[in-house]
Amino acid sequence: MDELLKILLMILIGATIGGVTNFLAIKMLFRPHEPKYIGSFRIPFTPGLIPKRRDELASSLGKTVVKHLLTPEGMRKRLLDDQVTMHITHFAQQEVQTMLRSDKTVRELLEPLYPNAEARFLTLADDKLRDELSNVMAEVKERKLFELLGEEGMDRVRVVIPEIVEALLVKSEEYFYSPEGEAQLRHMVDSFVQRRLGFIAGFIQNMNFVEMVRPEIVNILRGQSTRDGMTTMITREFERFSEKTVDTLIDDRLEARLIDGITDQVVSRLPIGQLLDRPVSSYTQSVESRIVDELVPQGVTLVIERFTNQMETIMDRLKIDKIVQEQVQSLDTSYLEEIVLSISKREFRAITWLGALLGGMIGLIQGLIAIL
Numbered sequence: 001m002d003e004l005l006k007i008l009l010m011i012l013i014g015a016t017i018g019g020v021t022n023f024l025a026i027k028m029l030f031r032p033h034e035p036k037y038i039g040s041f042r043i044p045f046t047p048g049l050i051p052k053r054r055d056e057l058a059s060s061l062g063k064t065v066v067k068h069l070l071t072p073e074g075m076r077k078r079l080l081d082d083q084v085t086m087h088i089t090h091f092a093q094q095e096v097q098t099m100l101r102s103d104k105t106v107r108e109l110l111e112p113l114y115p116n117a118e119a120r121f122l123t124l125a126d127d128k129l130r131d132e133l134s135n136v137m138a139e140v141k142e143r144k145l146f147e148l149l150g151e152e153g154m155d156r157v158r159v160v161i162p163e164i165v166e167a168l169l170v171k172s173e174e175y176f177y178s179p180e181g182e183a184q185l186r187h188m189v190d191s192f193v194q195r196r197l198g199f200i201a202g203f204i205q206n207m208n209f210v211e212m213v214r215p216e217i218v219n220i221l222r223g224q225s226t227r228d229g230m231t232t233m234i235t236r237e238f239e240r241f242s243e244k245t246v247d248t249l250i251d252d253r254l255e256a257r258l259i260d261g262i263t264d265q266v267v268s269r270l271p272i273g274q275l276l277d278r279p280v281s282s283y284t285q286s287v288e289s290r291i292v293d294e295l296v297p298q299g300v301t302l303v304i305e306r307f308t309n310q311m312e313t314i315m316d317r318l319k320i321d322k323i324v325q326e327q328v329q330s331l332d333t334s335y336l337e338e339i340v341l342s343i344s345k346r347e348f349r350a351i352t353w354l355g356a357l358l359g360g361m362i363g364l365i366q367g368l369i370a371i372l
Contacts, residue, residue, distance in 0.1 A: 002251020013358045023352045030337040040248030050340075051333050058328035062321035070320055071324060072311040079308050089300045097292050107276040121272050126263055141247035141255075154242065165230045176214055181256045185214060260337040306362045 029049045036046040050057060078084060102109065110117045146154055176182040220226055250258070284291065307314070328336075341348065 001372045006370065007364060010363035010367035010370070012363070013359075014363025014366070015356040015360035018362070019352055019356030021184050021359070022355030026348050026351065030340075033202065042049065050336065054330065054333070058325040059098040059321075061328055062323070062325035065314070070315070072315050075315065076308045076311050084298065085304060088304070092300050093292050093296050096296050097288070100280065100288050102280045105277050106278055106283075109280055110276070118171050118272050118276055121276075122267055122270065125270060125272075126267050129263050129266060130259060133262060137250075137255055137259065141250060142245065144243060144245050145249070146242040148246065150243070157238060161238065162227070162231050165227055165234065168230070169227065173218050173221050176217060182214075185217075244258055261292045 027048075029050045030051065032046050032051075034047050034051070036043045099109070107117060114120065140148065149157070176185060331339075
């Protein structure tokens with residue numbers, strides 16, 4: 001009987017030692033959270049294993065997540081799943097439809113993302129137009145005038161020249177019969193007579209030479225030979241003039257004035273403000289169904305394809321392992337302990353009882369050996 005009690009006692013002692021040892025070992029994974037000291041001597045095994053190896057654990061978890069859990073291939077398969085694509089498409093359609101039916105103006109919609117939209121659009125238009133005009137002017141200035149006009153343009157100018165000559169001759173005739181023209185003609189005749197006839201001019205000063213000369217001048221202006229001669233002369237000068245390059249006709253100052261004038265006139269007439277103050281729905285009513293039913297699904301598919309094709313690069317730049325590492329490092333040790341225990345509570349309890357079982361078996365063996 002004594003031997004049986006001895007065996008039972010040794011089993012109890014062994015089980016207690018085994019269970020308590022495993023229980024303490026589990027607790028020592030997390031506790032204490034900080035190193036403990038007796039004077040300047042640090043007590044061994046403090047802090048606990050996980051607090052002590054926290055940085056290594058965080059780094060290891062980050063690498064494990066990237067290598068085995070959130071892999072590019074796994075993310076790619078998930079995004080390409082039909083159900084996921086359908087949910088993303090449905091969400092995008094709802095959001096786009098809400099935006100297209102909005103009573104907000106375009107200005108209100110853009111303001112959070114693009115403040116002072118009108119001024120910025122006008123500035124962009126001004127800069128773009130100036131650049132385009134500068135490029136056009138640089139190209140135009142290298143060409144000759146007849147190249148710009150083309151054969152059709154040259155022919156139109158040649159046709160207009162006789163009309164210009166006719167207008168000039170008519171205006172000239174009207175000028176000579178005007179008070180100003182008559183005075184100018186009288187001055188010229190008097191100067192000519194005085195210069196050519198000298199003292200004799202005093203005897204004939206009462207003669208009206210203007211009335212004698214003016215009809216002759218008008219007859220010359222009305223003559224066909226005068227028209228033909230002026231037409232030929234102007235046409236010849238125009239042909240010679242058209243051989244010049246445009247840069248000989250337009251200097252830098254004139255070019256700048258042309259660009260400034262055109263740009264100011266065009267930009268000032270752009271109805272940017274009116275367009276921005278219209279509600280979004282006024283632009284989208286006729287195209288809403290096509291956008292929502294056709295363009296959005298196509299856009300979602302395209303974005304997913306592009307996204308998945310670049311998955312390795314995206315995940316590499318996101319540095320998910322660093323994110324996991326930083327998040328684990330930021331967790332409070334007691335909270336990390338709660339997480340691990342909530343997941344592995346049954347396993348840790350089983351380990352404790354396993355220690356007790358092994359301790360009891362060792363106690364049984366020792367008791368049997370002791371009574372032999």
